[in-house]
Amino acid sequence: MGVAAVEIDHVSKHFRLYNDRHSSLKERLIHPGRSTYSDLTALDDIDFSVGAGETVGVMGRNGSGKSTLLKCVCGVLQPTSGQVIVRGSLAGLLELGAGFQIELSGRDNIYLNGSMLGLSKKEVDRAFESIVEFSELGQFIDTQVKFYSSGMYVRLGFAIAVNVDPDVLVIDEVLAVGDEQFQAKCLERIRTFQEEGRTILFVSHNADQIRAICDRAVVLDRGRLLADATPGEAVRAFREHLGEIPEGDELAAPNRQLRASKRVEILGIDVVGGARLHTGDPLQLRVGLLADAPITAGLVLEIHKLNGELLVRTDPDARGATIEVPEGECVVTVDAGKFSVLDGAYQVNVGMVGPHGDVIYDWKECAASLEVTYEGRASGMVAMAPIVEVEARP
């Protein structure tokens, strides 16, 4: 790792939330020093550093201070106390296409935005072709940006940002844009960045993405640093302490009662017949549960590769996926059928959720691991036994 590229040194940030801001002269005169406000601690003594070439994920619920932290790193906000030291050039992607002049063409905006991110005209000239190519805008590059679809807009924004060639790239939840193909392209680009030894600080709600991209992750909760660990550990901390809903969309359901009470506890999980399997073997899991009272609950199963790539997540909403858990201890057997996955090591997460997937009773990250061996010669992820036949044409 060597020297830290980004040092976040005991950073705190307090906001004043004015009940009704007196920002006009008259109101200032009428209410001298009387504007009522409450203090909000958005960041509370955050202290960690990102080594050069490291990719660190930042996780946390809405309002946990992720964006504030990133703004402090980018220099858009000044911390109330503590300091942020950035070594090398920094490009902040707090919002894609921030600073676009919608009246101007895509071409003009590339130059404008590029210079805003610290590029000289020559550097933009050099990167121009690859920006246009990456954004897939083609002939629309000379169209006014106001006529762009939102997808085109963010694609252009991302294309400019990744062509800036910064030492440190700060990304705030901007990878959730564009179609899947473009997302894959963005991730590809981020991988290239990593290979080139650049430093990335990366905010995401998406645990899969964090596991897939990051070397390390930090979890923020109401402005405090909850965990600073490997991605798997951090995701576990995030889910176990904060009760993330597997579907992950907290915005859509702000009233969901997260982790209301631990009415069902997962005691443990066993792989029947041991963790070493051959491709195509039946996979059976036994989950030990403890319930305070009889309850109807759903069981969610996730299997992912060690690099975080998700193979499957079962749907707790599916018909028949709910089970009646009796009071006291019990064992649930999950018959997953044939496990037709090629060789590799896999991790199993298991969670108990409410009957509609709206409450998390308990969640265990990496509750079991699987090691699969495959004797055949096929490559890829999934086993398949194709039957090939020849049929002559008359």
Next chain:
Amino acid sequence: MRRRLRELWRTRELLVHLTRSDIKVKYKNSGLGLLWSMVAPLMQLAIFWLVFGFILKNGYPDFVIFLFAGLIAWNFFSGSLMTSTGIIVERAGIVKKVAFPREILPLSIVGAQIFYFAMQAIAFVLILLVLQSAPDWSLIWLLVPASAALLVLAAGFSVLLSAINVKLRDTHHLIEVVLQLWFWLTPIVYPYEKIAPHLHIKGWNFSWLYLANPMTPIVLTFQRVFYPHVTVQSTNPPHPTVAMLPSWPASTYALLDVVILTVGAALVVLSVHVFGKLEGNFAEEL
């Protein structure tokens, strides 16, 4: 302070880009496009000429030249202040999301005004050609200190006001009224010599107070260079001699301009300092 100025210098290319996009955006989708930056001031000129020269018959020969010489300087100043005061609030989107020296925003407005100034200068030259009136070539060098003073003064005020407006949003409304008053306090549509004699009150000379308006010496310099006469014969019968401009030697004009240039430079330093103090809170206040 030094660091801030160095940072500003480093991002000068962004300043150029923002200035260019300001100009482009302003006239995008309009039929006349950039010509508006010439047409609008010419219309303003025509109105003043109509009211004061034609209807009120002030009797000054070549009044159009006198007017335009002052207006061209004034428009640069008021255009800069009027637009840049609200610019930080207006561009909240990027101020909250992108880190760059924010002084660039008001400065880009001043940059755009330089362009409009140039457009008006072209129109002015055309008018001078049509009226076959030559500037006072022996004094033309006075435009250098006067323009420099104008630029520095406008930049200083623009940076300062744009920062203050984030905290006190009244500034934006207030500045419109203040600029109107300021316009009439500056000898643009009336000659300086119309006011100056009345400033000797009970043996005291208050004309320094009049000249304390930094725009007055700048406007006077522009008028002195382009309006060919210090005193004129009124076109109204019985054609009395009217004093238009102070009969100072060139050195006095230059000295006044240099004083304002110095004051303006101090204002820029102060503005950048104040801006730096307030800047930290911009993203929160917006």
